[in-house]
Amino acid sequence: MKSIFGLFLILLLAGAKPAQSQLVKVIKFNQLNQLVNQPNDTLYVVNFWATWCAPCVKELPQFEALRQAYSDKKLAVLLVSLDDKSDLTRKVNPFVRNRKIRSKVVLLDETDLNTWIDKIAPEWSGALPMTLIINQRRKIRQYIGKPLKEGELTTIIDQYKL
Amino acid sequence: MKKTAFLSMLALLLTVALMSTRSLSDGYKVGDTVQDFKLKNVDGKTVSLADKKDAKGYIIAFTCNSCPVAKAYESRIMALNEEFASKGYPVLAIQANDAEQSPGDSFMAMQDRAKAKKYAFPYLYDESQAVARTFGATNTPHMFVVKKDGGQYKIAYIGAIDNNQRDASAADKKYVEEAVNALLSGKSVTTTSARAIGCGIKWKNA
Numbered sequence: 001m002k003s004i005f006g007l008f009l010i011l012l013l014a015g016a017k018p019a020q021s022q023l024v025k026v027i028k029f030n031q032l033n034q035l036v037n038q039p040n041d042t043l044y045v046v047n048f049w050a051t052w053c054a055p056c057v058k059e060l061p062q063f064e065a066l067r068q069a070y071s072d073k074k075l076a077v078l079l080v081s082l083d084d085k086s087d088l089t090r091k092v093n094p095f096v097r098n099r100k101i102r103s104k105v106v107l108l109d110e111t112d113l114n115t116w117i118d119k120i121a122p123e124w125s126g127a128l129p130m131t132l133i134i135n136q137r138r139k140i141r142q143y144i145g146k147p148l149k150e151g152e153l154t155t156i157i158d159q160y161k162l
Numbered sequence: 163m164k165k166t167a168f169l170s171m172l173a174l175l176l177t178v179a180l181m182s183t184r185s186l187s188d189g190y191k192v193g194d195t196v197q198d199f200k201l202k203n204v205d206g207k208t209v210s211l212a213d214k215k216d217a218k219g220y221i222i223a224f225t226c227n228s229c230p231v232a233k234a235y236e237s238r239i240m241a242l243n244e245e246f247a248s249k250g251y252p253v254l255a256i257q258a259n260d261a262e263q264s265p266g267d268s269f270m271a272m273q274d275r276a277k278a279k280k281y282a283f284p285y286l287y288d289e290s291q292a293v294a295r296t297f298g299a300t301n302t303p304h305m306f307v308v309k310k311d312g313g314q315y316k317i318a319y320i321g322a323i324d325n326n327q328r329d330a331s332a333a334d335k336k337y338v339e340e341a342v343n344a345l346l347s348g349k350s351v352t353t354t355s356a357r358a359i360g361c362g363i364k365w366k367n368a
Contacts, residue, residue, distance in 0.1 A: 052230040053361060082359050084328050112325040112335075113357045126322070127301035127362035145300075146362065 021097040024105045026085055029116040032108055035078060036120075037136050042074045043160055045153075048108075048130040050082045051095050055147040056129040060101070062153045067103045069154065073162040077103040082128065085109045133157070189298010192354045196308050196315040199293045201256065201286035204269075204276040209254070209284045211308075211315055218250030219309040219318070219345060221338060224299040226259045227275045228266035229361035231327050232302040236279065238323050238330050239303065242338060243283045251307070251342050253283040258294035259302070259364040267364070294363055301360030307341045307351075318351050322358030 027035075036044045047063055049056035060079070067077040079101065083092050088107055096105050110116055113126050123143055124130050131144040133156065140160060190196065200210045211220060223239050225232045243253035259267040269287050276285040288294050297306055298320075307319035319341035324333035341351045 050359075055362065055364075086328075111328065111332075113322075113359055114325065117357060124357070125300040125304070126357040126359050128359065129362070 021100070022102075022105065024081065024088060024092050024096055024107050026088060026107045026109050029108065029110050029119070032080065032106070033120065035106070036132070036134055039137060040074075041137060042076050042135065043138075043140065043157070043162060044076050044078060044132075044134045045157070046078045046080060046132045046134065048080045048082055048128060048132075050128055051087070051091050052083070053128040059129060059148050059153075060099070062148055062150070063103055064101060066153055066157060070157070070162065075157070075162055079103050079105045081105060081107040083107060133160075189296065190306070190317045190320070192317050192320060194317050196317060197296060198315075199296075201288055201293060202269075203284045203286055204273045204281075209286055211254075214252065216250065217252060217310060219307065219315065219342075221246060221251055221253045221342065222297070222306040222308060223253055223255045224258055224294055224297070224302055224304040224306075224363070225255050226257050226264070226267045226302045226361070227271050228259070228264050229302045231358075231360045234327050235303045235323055240279070240281065240283075242323070242342075245339075246342050247283070249342075249346055251346070255281070255283060255285045256288050256293060256299075257285065258288040258291050258299065260291070260366040261289075262366070263364040291363075291366060299363060301358075301362055303358075303360060304363075305338050307338060307345070309345050318345055319354055321356040325356065325358075327358060327360075 036046050045063065045066065047060075049060065051057065063077050063079060066075070081092050085107060092105075092107055117124055117126070121130065121132060121143055124145060127145065129147055131148065133142040133144070134140060142156065144156070196211065198211045200208050203209045221242050225235070225239060239253060239255065247253065257267055257272050261268040265271070269289075272285055272287060299306075303323060305319070305321060305323055306317060308315040309318045319338065321337060323336070323338050324330065325335040325337070326333035335353070335356070337353055337356045340353065344351045
């Protein structure tokens with residue numbers, strides 16, 4: 001009897017899980033800037049990606065793994081989708097749900113790179129993927145303008161001794 | 163004496179080597195003189211900048227078959243050629259992705275694409291990726307407008323085609339078009355570079 005109740009509970013929880021999946025928030029550049037330039041000790045790992053970018057999709061699990069491995073450290077992963085806003089419900093949200101992405105995902109609604117890029121990554125050509133590791137207080141700022149090789153991300157993060 | 167000469171020679175060689183790798187990775191800046199290149203076109207013939215004696219310059223487009231952004235811009239690249247080839251600025255499209263990592267960008271796939279879309283301009287295969295590296299091309303599409311100056315070609319514009327990858331009609335800044343029009347009327351280019359979201363070029367594994 002007890003086990004049946006337990007099974008029921010598990011099924012209930014399993015069934016409830018998809019509802020917990022995050023809905024991607026659409027933000028403007030100022031909001032992004034606020035998100036990653038906070039005056040605290042958290043190291044922000046900000047990855048710019050898109051659902052149509054194959055190398056980006058390939059490296060996403062590295063960010064998820066990093067977030068999990070550093071869950072007790074002052075580290076935050078932010079995945080910034082550069083998909084078009086009109087693809088939010090049709091592509092981005094289902095993508096995040098299907099891949100069970102728990103890192104925070106936002107969609108940056110800025111079509112013209114040239115209006116904001118110099119304020120955050122002047123060295124960036126616009127090619128995806130791109131990753132920024134930032135902490136304002138510790139004066140950390142690392143720009144990675146290419147796909148990360150397997151295991152490369154943790155090697156980089158470990159240098160910062162969180 | 164011999165040893166000193168050898169050492170200074172070695173130092174010189176090292177410096178030259180360092181300098182050349184540096185300039186390779188940095189690529190061209192606006193105003194730089196372009197080194198001519200020879201690349202294989204989809205029709206099997208070799209194309210170089212010097213071929214068209216009457217060209218006033220070129221619109222060089224690093225692009226590819228497989229990138230969604232390049233696809234979104236394909237018709238705009240074709241339109242640029244239609245508008246400017248007769249005025250002396252034809253399009254030269256170059257595909258530099260490593261076909262091993264991106265099979266959709268193989269030479270055969272390029273031939274198919276050029277044929278299906280009836281490209282009226284060369285679609286060149288930068289198999290060694292040397293041209294893309296020399297230019298400093300990073301994404302697809304990535305545009306370089308070059309202007310003939312004496313017998314040489316100089317970079318006049320680097321970057322995006324316009325400022326709306328999704329919708330050509332919604333773009334209110336048409337960078338390449340404005341640059342070429344300025345050059346044609348003998349004016350200086352106002353916006354000499356602009357960036358755009360794109361697919362990173364798929365480099366060969368080192």
